[in-house]
Amino acid sequence: xxxxxxxxxxxxxxxxxxxCARVRSALGGGERFAMxxxxxxxxxxxxxxxxxxxxxxxxxxxxxxxxxxxxxxxNTCAVREHATMRVFGNVGALTHLKRVHPExxxxxCGCMAQSEEIREQVKKSYRMVDLCFGPHxxxxxxxxxxxxxxxxxxxxxxxxxxxxESTESIAEGLPRxxxxxxxxWLSIMNGCNNFCSYCxxxxxxxxxxxxxxxxxxxxxxxLVAAGYKDITLLGQNVNSYGRxxxxxxxxxxxxxxxxxxxxxxRIRFMTSHPKDATERLFAAMAECxxxxxxxxxxxxxxxxxxxxxxxxxxxAEKYLAQVDLARKYxxxxxxxxxxxxxxxxxxxxxxxxxLALTEKVRFDSMFTFIYSRRPGTPAAKIEDDTPRSVIxxxxxxxxxxxxxxxxxxxxxxxxxxxRVLIDGTAKNGDYTLSARTAGGxxxxxxxxxxLIGSWANARIVSSNTFALFGEITE
Numbered sequence: 001x002x003x004x005x006x007x008x009x010x011x012x013x014x015x016x017x018x019x020c021a022r023v024r025s026a027l028g029g030g031e032r033f034a035m036x037x038x039x040x041x042x043x044x045x046x047x048x049x050x051x052x053x054x055x056x057x058x059x060x061x062x063x064x065x066x067x068x069x070x071x072x073x074x075n076t077c078a079v080r081e082h083a084t085m086r087v088f089g090n091v092g093a094l095t096h097l098k099r100v101h102p103e104x105x106x107x108x109c110g111c112m113a114q115s116e117e118i119r120e121q122v123k124k125s126y127r128m129v130d131l132c133f134g135p136h137x138x139x140x141x142x143x144x145x146x147x148x149x150x151x152x153x154x155x156x157x158x159x160x161x162x163x164x165e166s167t168e169s170i171a172e173g174l175p176r177x178x179x180x181x182x183x184x185w186l187s188i189m190n191g192c193n194n195f196c197s198y199c200x201x202x203x204x205x206x207x208x209x210x211x212x213x214x215x216x217x218x219x220x221x222x223l224v225a226a227g228y229k230d231i232t233l234l235g236q237n238v239n240s241y242g243r244x245x246x247x248x249x250x251x252x253x254x255x256x257x258x259x260x261x262x263x264x265x266r267i268r269f270m271t272s273h274p275k276d277a278t279e280r281l282f283a284a285m286a287e288c289x290x291x292x293x294x295x296x297x298x299x300x301x302x303x304x305x306x307x308x309x310x311x312x313x314x315x316a317e318k319y320l321a322q323v324d325l326a327r328k329y330x331x332x333x334x335x336x337x338x339x340x341x342x343x344x345x346x347x348x349x350x351x352x353x354x355l356a357l358t359e360k361v362r363f364d365s366m367f368t369f370i371y372s373r374r375p376g377t378p379a380a381k382i383e384d385d386t387p388r389s390v391i392x393x394x395x396x397x398x399x400x401x402x403x404x405x406x407x408x409x410x411x412x413x414x415x416x417x418x419r420v421l422i423d424g425t426a427k428n429g430d431y432t433l434s435a436r437t438a439g440g441x442x443x444x445x446x447x448x449x450x451l452i453g454s455w456a457n458a459r460i461v462s463s464n465t466f467a468l469f470g471e472i473t474e
Contacts, residue, residue: 040077053175239276302357334439
């Protein structure tokens with residue numbers, strides 16, 4: 001059955017805001033605190049902004065201290081087993097807190113909570129969780145929270161709320177509380193249609209659904225007006241943006257629309273799928289002066305056999321051709337990637353193909369992972385008897401190669417001067433500030449915290465595998 005794009009009505013969003021006011025009134029006076037603990041990708045960070053926005057509207061003050069929090073919301077990630085185990089470990093550790101303070105509310109939400117298997121596990125084994133809901137329910141969090149308050153009781157949990165009933169929809173006008181005032185996430189779409197054989201995302205995030213371009217541009221304008229200088233457009237696959245909309249717009253055109261907004265700011269985006277990264281995209285990046293000369297283009301493997309098993313939709317040769325084309329349009333391109341080691345059935349020859357591709361491309365940075373089996377995905381059914389020690393050895397060799405290349409590329413930046421955006425503090429020896437070049441390279445600087453949020457020219461004096469070190473110049 002083909003997917004039909006749906007949008008939550010403005011009236012329904014207004015009803016959620018009315019519930020926020022009702023909860024705020026019912027809770028009465030006195031200061032109440034809430035903590036949002038976020039795991040996983042930038043899309044989860046964006047979702048946590050909505051959680052904080054709603055909680056603030058219901059009268060809660062944000063805190064990072066779980067001992068102080070009246071509400072603890074854990075926004076989860078299901079991409080890798082390690083993230084899932086961390087969440088279960090940290091949620092389980094709240095048992096003592098709930099025993100001492102039964103009136104406190106614990107929420108488990110995000111991608112893990114969209115899985116029926118995990119919801120059942122939480123119901124049976126994690127009795128401290130009062131409310132559990134997935135990403136599709138985020139827009140109606142106030143409704144679920146009010147119901148939780150009603151069944152919870154003042155002295156502790158007399159009932160629990162588990163919900164995953166909503167359809168995959170676009171919701172506009174949700175309140176947000178962003179973390180910081182320099183960089184902002186701007187979600188342009190949700191879901192994924194690619195169904196890579198190892199990936200759980202399409203099963204927990206749903207099918208691709210894009211926001212209207214006018215809504216994206218309107219939000220970008222508000223961010224620029226509020227003083228944000230680094231805006232990242234988010235989607236599981238931004239290159240698929242626009243499919244299913246009743247307007248003729250693709251991601252390249254959306255970049256141009258955001259680039260046309262007056263102001264001194266940078267546009268970033270992630271993530272791109274190589275099968276959909278086109279010449280139109282590279283041309284738009286080159287034409288848009290505000291667009292960062294950086295693309296994160298996950299290759300995952302350099303073996304055509306493994307890429308087919310992963311259902312990635314491209315070959316190593318096609319990927320290399322895309323890299324050449326991107327660098328033709330954007331000579332100063334900073335290129336980063338993801339690589340999975342140990343996909344079921346990967347041989348030494350397959351791994352050497354991957355290593356050869358990464359050595360040829362010379363990525364500025366690589367995010368490397370050992371394959372993590374995700375129940376419910378096609379890859380989870382593939383038998384593999386490769387010893388863990390062999391996989392670890394391959395992983396270590398890839399990390400060594402990636403680190404060496406990154407260090408060489410960083411060393412080549414020494415002596416150059418870049419315009420950077422100072423975006424935070426640093427804890428690296430006597431360097432006090434962190435900044436980013438247009439290409440996204442991390443730069444540590446000396447200076448006062450009052451410079452955060454400002455542009456500066458930085459001359460690079462030294463480097464290592466992970467960062468550049470510079471001096472602010474006139």
